Amino acid sequence: MQVVDITDSINESDNIKTIKFKWPAESKPGQFIMVWIPGVDEIPMSLSYSDGITVDSVGEATQAIHALEKGSQIGIKGPYGNGFDLSGNDFLLIGGGTGIAALAMAAENLSQAGKKIRIAIGARTASDLLFVERMKALGEVHIATDDGSSGHHGFITQVAEKLITVKKPDMILACGPEPMMASAVKLAHKIPIQCSLERHMKCGFGICGSCQCGKFTVCKDGPVFSGEQLGQMEDFGKWKRDSSGKSVWF
Amino acid sequence: MVETFNRFPQSPDVLMADIKIEIAGIRLENPTMLASGILGQTGQSLLRIIHEGGAGAVVTKSIGLEPRTGHGNPCAIELKNGLLNAMGLPNPGIDAFGSELKIALKSNAPVIASIFADTGEKFSTLASRMEEHGAHAVELNLSCPHAEKYGLDMGSDPLKVSDIVGQVKDSVKIPVFAKLSPMVPDIGHIALAVQEAGGDAVVAINTIKAMRIEPEIGMPVLKNNVGGISGPAIKPAGIRAVYEIAGKVDIPIIGVGGVTTGLDAIEYIMAGASAVQIGSGVHYRGIDVFQKVSQEISEFMDRKGYASLQDIIGIARD
Ligand SMILES: Cc1cc2nc3c(=O)[nH]c(=O)nc-3n(C[C@H](O)[C@H](O)[C@H](O)COP(=O)(O)OP(=O)(O)OC[C@H]3O[C@@H](n4cnc5c(N)ncnc54)[C@H](O)[C@@H]3O)c2cc1C
Ligand SMILES: Cc1cc2nc3c(=O)[nH]c(=O)nc-3n(C[C@H](O)[C@H](O)[C@H](O)COP(=O)(O)O)c2cc1C
Ligand code: FES
Numbered sequence: 432m433q434v435v436d437i438t439d440s441i442n443e444s445d446n447i448k449t450i451k452f453k454w455p456a457e458s459k460p461g462q463f464i465m466v467w468i469p470g471v472d473e474i475p476m477s478l479s480y481s482d483g484i485t486v487d488s489v490g491e492a493t494q495a496i497h498a499l500e501k502g503s504q505i506g507i508k509g510p511y512g513n514g515f516d517l518s519g520n521d522f523l524l525i526g527g528g529t530g531i532a533a534l535a536m537a538a539e540n541l542s543q544a545g546k547k548i549r550i551a552i553g554a555r556t557a558s559d560l561l562f563v564e565r566m567k568a569l570g571e572v573h574i575a576t577d578d579g580s581s582g583h584h585g586f587i588t589q590v591a592e593k594l595i596t597v598k599k600p601d602m603i604l605a606c607g608p609e610p611m612m613a614s615a616v617k618l619a620h621k622i623p624i625q626c627s628l629e630r631h632m633k634c635g636f637g638i639c640g641s642c643q644c645g646k647f648t649v650c651k652d653g654p655v656f657s658g659e660q661l662g663q664m665e666d667f668g669k670w671k672r673d674s675s676g677k678s679v680w681f
Numbered sequence: 682m683v684e685t686f687n688r689f690p691q692s693p694d695v696l697m698a699d700i701k702i703e704i705a706g707i708r709l710e711n712p713t714m715l716a717s718g719i720l721g722q723t724g725q726s727l728l729r730i731i732h733e734g735g736a737g738a739v740v741t742k743s744i745g746l747e748p749r750t751g752h753g754n755p756c757a758i759e760l761k762n763g764l765l766n767a768m769g770l771p772n773p774g775i776d777a778f779g780s781e782l783k784i785a786l787k788s789n790a791p792v793i794a795s796i797f798a799d800t801g802e803k804f805s806t807l808a809s810r811m812e813e814h815g816a817h818a819v820e821l822n823l824s825c826p827h828a829e830k831y832g833l834d835m836g837s838d839p840l841k842v843s844d845i846v847g848q849v850k851d852s853v854k855i856p857v858f859a860k861l862s863p864m865v866p867d868i869g870h871i872a873l874a875v876q877e878a879g880g881d882a883v884v885a886i887n888t889i890k891a892m893r894i895e896p897e898i899g900m901p902v903l904k905n906n907v908g909g910i911s912g913p914a915i916k917p918a919g920i921r922a923v924y925e926i927a928g929k930v931d932i933p934i935i936g937v938g939g940v941t942t943g944l945d946a947i948e949y950i951m952a953g954a955s956a957v958q959i960g961s962g963v964h965y966r967g968i969d970v971f972q973k974v975s976q977e978i979s980e981f982m983d984r985k986g987y988a989s990l991q992d993i994i995g996i997a998r999d
Contacts, residue, residue: 432755432758432759432895432902434895434897434898465754465755467754467755467902469895469898469900470900472753472754472904473754473755473756473904474754504897504898506755506895506898506902508755508758508759632754633751633754633756633757633768633771634756634757634766635757636757636759636964637720637963637964638719638720638757638764638766638960638961638963638964639718639719639720639722639756639757639766639768640719640720640721640722640723640726640742641722641771643720643722643723643725643726645725646725646726646728646729648720648726672723672773673750674750674751674771675748675749675750675751675771675772675773675774676722676723676742676748676771676772676773676777677748677773677774677777678773678777
């Protein structure tokens, strides 16, 4: 656990903020941290920057993160998890909702390495779209919204399907709601794919078993899993476990 | 030439040490078991610990009658020489756990069901349910130090311990293990109560009450303030507990606390344990810690010329 100072809080949309902090640790794209908001809770957050997280306010802990100001302190455990395998040359990234946060650093690394990337970003509505400008600087961006207020009217996976037909990528990276990732795995068919999963996390470092998905722990073996591993998890796309370990269907 | 691991270092007719062991009629291929509460909440995970990890047996997460979410986060942190946790016995409850146990039972290794409750009657109900589900033994959690009413609150009074063990023994045929805490004035005395009530084995130790305060924040880090420490830091406390228990009882002892290497396990065995459980070691050496520790135990025994575990159990006491 390391205590860090908040250096910046940036509004991304009505409900989403990016929090930056003074944290010199090395991390890999796709890794996450456990964020302790003293007196409130400790929750998992993907690193959307090497020194930042991008948080959708959905409950007590995420609201508390939104309320943090420059100079506030939080505790950090990590970086944890495996991160993305960035071997390949022609990438398709599919990000739904805040899922794009987990993909953003991967996109930057790939672009720096001169690899071809297409990025499909989905959200409920135009004002919820995240990191569109940041991604446009790195590759070809395609958009979908549930209400049609920007880009394709419908699912981001429909956009991804078209992009695959136009030209097959040699690697797909996906992060977003699990049903979205489950359909991404289907449409990837034989193209290698990696998905970043979310499960209820307690320890964050692979001992408690709270985040179990199939035989894997999401915090240690994941959060990024290959299509092959996802195929071995009977729960992927179907159910997760609540904080008591009971199964809850998506 | 690439060196490969050779089971027979000198020649094929030099026999490797026998690390099989039998505890209360339960046969283990090796003396390492998964400790309760570490990756033991789902059937798939328990299977993996057996198949990929090489555990001789597995103990499930402690299961209660009802689902329970446990304490809030932070509930586990890494310290310099150990882990501090206050999970607070989260578990899906006995009804939901039956299907997990069925999956775990697909392997050939024994599956020991850990249970917790606040009365002997409830312990008995849980034990019977676990027996129906097919568990090879039950382990009574009389030692968790951070869940009020449960664990240590049940296990610090020898009369209560004897009452609980007695009631459970009356309600099941499978072996009954009792897991004890070192946080009592005389752990040997409690172990004796287990033996006299008919208990089949003693497991020691559970985590030791501990806490961490973050100076930068001025607050305890754990949401529950107090938790239990495990890992290398507590090994000497575990060895001491097993040594004292071995002086009081004849039933088998299973040593737990800070085992990460074969030599750690050997220490427990020399203190009087017939087998060891490993929890935090999974964090320090990976899921295959069981395989590694087993191999290190055989290597040690071969080097010293011990033929079987029976030759070293309790030798530090003689
Ligand atoms: C690896 C990983 C990376 C994540 N990355 C991001 C991110 O970049 N941006 C983002 O906005 N969100 C991310 N999340 C989700 C985020 O952790 C939850 O939204 C947050 O925990 C909600 O807490 P709350 O108290 O605000 O809401 P609550 O009201 O407590 O819960 C709302 C929902 O959040 C989930 N949740 C609550 N506690 C946990 C927990 N300890 N572990 C996992 N899920 C929990 C549950 O599904 C719950 O139903 C990530 C989750 C994981 C597992
Ligand atoms: C995260 C965690 C959860 C645990 N949960 C339980 C539990 O449910 N029941 C139990 O009897 N012991 C539980 N324990 C205690 C361990 O089984 C073991 O007794 C203790 O950790 C010492 O062994 P170790 O040093 O090998 O970890 C838990 C320990 C840890 C670290
Ligand atoms: S959160 Fe504890 S094992 Fe993953």
